[in-house]
Amino acid sequence: MSATALPTVPRARRVLPGFGLTLGYTLTYVSLLVLLPLATAFFKTAELGWSEFVAVIAAPRVLASLELSFGAAAIAALVNSVAGLLVAWVLARYDFPLRRVVDALVDLPFALPTAVAGIALTALYAPSGWLGRWLAPLGIQVAYTPLGIIVALIFIGLPFVVRTVQPVLEDLDAEVEQAAATLGATRLQTFLRIILPALWPALLTGFALAFARAIGEYGSVIFIAGNMPLRSEIAPLLIVTKLEQYQYAAATAIAVVMLVVSFVLLLGINALQGWSQRRLGIARTT
Amino acid sequence: MSIRVAGLHKRFGEFVALENVDLEVPAGQLVALLGPSGCGKTTLLRIIAGLETPDSGEVFLQGRPATDLPVQHRRVGFVFQHYALFRHMTVFDNIAFGLTVRRRRDRPPAAQIRSRVADLLALVQLEGAADRRPSQLSGGQRQRIALARALAVEPEVLLLDEPFGALDTQVRQELRRWLRRLHDALHFTSLFVTHDQQEALEVADSVVVLNHGRIEQRGSPREVYDAPASNFVHRFIGASQELPAIRRGGRVAIGQLPSVSVAGPDGNYTAVVRPHDVTVDRTGPGWRGQAVGVRVIGPLVQLEIALEGRGGDPFLVELSRERYDRDAFAAGDAVRIGLRRFDLYPETSDDSDRAPPESVVLEGGPEAGRE
Amino acid sequence: MTALAHDSDGETLAAVTRRPRAARGAGRSVLIGSALVYLGLFVLLPFVVVFGEAFAKGVASYFASLADPKALAAMRLTLTVALIVVPLNLVFGVASAWAIAKYEFRGKSALVTLIDLPFAVSPVIAGLIYVLLFGARGWLGPWLREHDIPILFAVPGIVLATVFVTLPFISRELIALMQSQGRDEEETALSLGASGWQTFWRVTLPNIRWGLLYGVLLCNARAMGEFGAVSVVSGHIRGLTNTMPLHVEILYNEYNSAAAFAVASLLAVLALMTLIGRAALDARAPELRRTTLPSPNT
Numbered sequence: 001m002s003a004t005a006l007p008t009v010p011r012a013r014r015v016l017p018g019f020g021l022t023l024g025y026t027l028t029y030v031s032l033l034v035l036l037p038l039a040t041a042f043f044k045t046a047e048l049g050w051s052e053f054v055a056v057i058a059a060p061r062v063l064a065s066l067e068l069s070f071g072a073a074a075i076a077a078l079v080n081s082v083a084g085l086l087v088a089w090v091l092a093r094y095d096f097p098l099r100r101v102v103d104a105l106v107d108l109p110f111a112l113p114t115a116v117a118g119i120a121l122t123a124l125y126a127p128s129g130w131l132g133r134w135l136a137p138l139g140i141q142v143a144y145t146p147l148g149i150i151v152a153l154i155f156i157g158l159p160f161v162v163r164t165v166q167p168v169l170e171d172l173d174a175e176v177e178q179a180a181a182t183l184g185a186t187r188l189q190t191f192l193r194i195i196l197p198a199l200w201p202a203l204l205t206g207f208a209l210a211f212a213r214a215i216g217e218y219g220s221v222i223f224i225a226g227n228m229p230l231r232s233e234i235a236p237l238l239i240v241t242k243l244e245q246y247q248y249a250a251a252t253a254i255a256v257v258m259l260v261v262s263f264v265l266l267l268g269i270n271a272l273q274g275w276s277q278r279r280l281g282i283a284r285t286t
Numbered sequence: 287m288s289i290r291v292a293g294l295h296k297r298f299g300e301f302v303a304l305e306n307v308d309l310e311v312p313a314g315q316l317v318a319l320l321g322p323s324g325c326g327k328t329t330l331l332r333i334i335a336g337l338e339t340p341d342s343g344e345v346f347l348q349g350r351p352a353t354d355l356p357v358q359h360r361r362v363g364f365v366f367q368h369y370a371l372f373r374h375m376t377v378f379d380n381i382a383f384g385l386t387v388r389r390r391r392d393r394p395p396a397a398q399i400r401s402r403v404a405d406l407l408a409l410v411q412l413e414g415a416a417d418r419r420p421s422q423l424s425g426g427q428r429q430r431i432a433l434a435r436a437l438a439v440e441p442e443v444l445l446l447d448e449p450f451g452a453l454d455t456q457v458r459q460e461l462r463r464w465l466r467r468l469h470d471a472l473h474f475t476s477l478f479v480t481h482d483q484q485e486a487l488e489v490a491d492s493v494v495v496l497n498h499g500r501i502e503q504r505g506s507p508r509e510v511y512d513a514p515a516s517n518f519v520h521r522f523i524g525a526s527q528e529l530p531a532i533r534r535g536g537r538v539a540i541g542q543l544p545s546v547s548v549a550g551p552d553g554n555y556t557a558v559v560r561p562h563d564v565t566v567d568r569t570g571p572g573w574r575g576q577a578v579g580v581r582v583i584g585p586l587v588q589l590e591i592a593l594e595g596r597g598g599d600p601f602l603v604e605l606s607r608e609r610y611d612r613d614a615f616a617a618g619d620a621v622r623i624g625l626r627r628f629d630l631y632p633e634t635s636d637d638s639d640r641a642p643p644e645s646v647v648l649e650g651g652p653e654a655g656r657e
Numbered sequence: 658m659t660a661l662a663h664d665s666d667g668e669t670l671a672a673v674t675r676r677p678r679a680a681r682g683a684g685r686s687v688l689i690g691s692a693l694v695y696l697g698l699f700v701l702l703p704f705v706v707v708f709g710e711a712f713a714k715g716v717a718s719y720f721a722s723l724a725d726p727k728a729l730a731a732m733r734l735t736l737t738v739a740l741i742v743v744p745l746n747l748v749f750g751v752a753s754a755w756a757i758a759k760y761e762f763r764g765k766s767a768l769v770t771l772i773d774l775p776f777a778v779s780p781v782i783a784g785l786i787y788v789l790l791f792g793a794r795g796w797l798g799p800w801l802r803e804h805d806i807p808i809l810f811a812v813p814g815i816v817l818a819t820v821f822v823t824l825p826f827i828s829r830e831l832i833a834l835m836q837s838q839g840r841d842e843e844e845t846a847l848s849l850g851a852s853g854w855q856t857f858w859r860v861t862l863p864n865i866r867w868g869l870l871y872g873v874l875l876c877n878a879r880a881m882g883e884f885g886a887v888s889v890v891s892g893h894i895r896g897l898t899n900t901m902p903l904h905v906e907i908l909y910n911e912y913n914s915a916a917a918f919a920v921a922s923l924l925a926v927l928a929l930m931t932l933i934g935r936a937a938l939d940a941r942a943p944e945l946r947r948t949t950l951p952s953p954n955t
Binding site: 014015016017018019021022023025026027029030033034035036037038040041044083086087089090091094096100102104105106107108109110111112113114115116117119120121123124130131151154155158212215216217218219223236237239240243246248251252255258259262263265266267270 | 685688691692693695699700703704706709752753755756757759760766771772773774775776777778779780781786788792794795796824840844847856857875882884888889901902903906914917918925927928929935936
């Protein structure tokens, strides 16, 4: 339908009924439950004043926690980008026994409550744990160190990369690869020059999603982290600590820094997804 | 039920979909809205159905103003290109839908609905399909169910948006002939949108050609083909090719062809020629050229001719098999061509120019006596 | 049947999976093997360990931990919260998807981003903003105390924080689904004389039912499992404002590991059932998988 694909202005009369009711309800709901509470955080921070705000954020303990949260999130997202691409590739391209079960398994970190994941990972990687006891003699300690935080963030981030990359891989036109082969490309060349460029936006989106999720993650991390100030204390935990000490303004200041980064990431992700769809020419034929 | 629209305007943002469109469809006619994509034909159809509201202008159904009438009350049947069958319902429930949503006092009893659906299934030749789901049907079958569903509420107007656009060539040919027979049998007023000129010419009583949101021409299939009202219609309907022409003192000269007397202002013109309005001979007074390709397509033969002094693609000529068999032109042969008929447009004309052409028919063409 | 019947049609079959087969060989095995090892180590093992630890002290101790009154209270609260939150977000999801998918209007993409926002917000911050609104020193705190309306450290606070973190699930699922379905069927129903409500109940709702269920499944899983946001607003009052995840934390911090894992195992079973339900829906309506994009903080 040529008409719907075109830019439209608000129409005076709409044929399908219910627009006013549903939009009004949606706007009210979102304003009361999302916009108003979030705005409160920014107003609360504004009470602080700029110099106080900087003083809160520049405190060594706060800086260390932000550094740890962003750093560990970035490393985990990077690991997941590589491993997630591998898993997505295997699921999209190969048939093997229990493929459907493995495919469903990828979503487990989505579905498992974070607190459960947290204590389970701790039980695995504690020095006396299922895996920890084999790692300890090698001098590797995972639980109660930043390494443990990274492990937890890898766990929760994996589905994001797999689930963004996998559909794109499945949609790739087999004929394009066959065309590359008829032109003499080896499988490696086909992968590097045909497949990877097509996957790039999805991979970047998956990375950003995993990263965004990992920055704010709380439940799965606090059990395994050890939570030593300056060493293994993540920013969300520091917010909780400040709250418990009734330092509302300080807690809110840290929250605002994280919120701003999250919003920028969200906008970036939206732009990426738009770019990726345009690039792949997903044009609706209707 | 007759349809009339007057002074319709519709914009989508910057895009002008319809610009001052007036159209009248008498009751009982089957009319095609023909045009390239983006010409506004679908928008016009949707405005008539009440699925879109015009920015200005009026819609009349059976002479009564209907611009503000909700789609539910217009008594129009609408058929979408992609069928829009309710995918979760069986074929039976799809067809019965329009009857079962009526208020209880207007709703026919269940037995009557059943027999009506059975009649419609027979009409669209899908008697056994009542319990199937849309996903179990082929594209052609789905479109026939969509048609039956639209007919179930006994609409006075049937509106079809590219009804055969998503189907294979052979299926669409069969379906459109069937639609024509159905129309003749039931006598409702039908309006259908298509970008396929073959379909429009073959099925419709009357063809409306749209371009850039305006009606270029309205006429019988024969009229729009034989007497195109504009350069656009000429080029959009049927094959045509252009030759540069010059008029000096009432005589038109086209390449090496003998000049013809056509009164009018001096200047440069474009002669638009249909491939079958060209004569070919081995000798004579025509434009010299060389046959570069010969294709026999069933009863028809296409010759490609490189004309002296004319660059670009070869000039295309269509001959009847009978005519071709007399001379059996082969690639490489030297030939002379003449024109039996051409339309003259000022050289500056383009799609937006709606000036009618001057039609020139040369009854005494070089070959006139022999055909 | 006449000649009309013999149209060829690949449409229905074209959607069925066509996966390009790579050549069999060593490379293939290595890739599959490493993917499986990675998933086993990082995903499956943490899941298995929950059950291993839960039964570490034997079956009797496992069931005793579950039958503990505080554990039962936590289960009740978790169910209550889910029973309130899911219907709220269900109605919102349908309304927002109808407005966004069926109409064009200015500011639509901004609204979609706004609906997605809770996904990008750390759960802890989700709790924090409600503390700022309703806490003793918050904007509405004094007024609420005067009128004796408990929100923070009470069930309403837990519900609000949970609504916030689960708000996008059903909505974004339905928006994507309804956008892909277009308006043709609704317009047809209207042209056949159906009213707005008839169109919604008889055409739209049946078309989105699997997507709706899908969204409900995810929303419910998150609502029952939410930890960070709830932990900030609940006040950890045992037997009163402790949900199951919070109860797990308390037991764990008291070095009652087996009991913690016993309660956790129920949540793990919930996760498993969610996955199974999801897989069943995927099999039933494969197009859902296509329309679902993952999102941060699910």
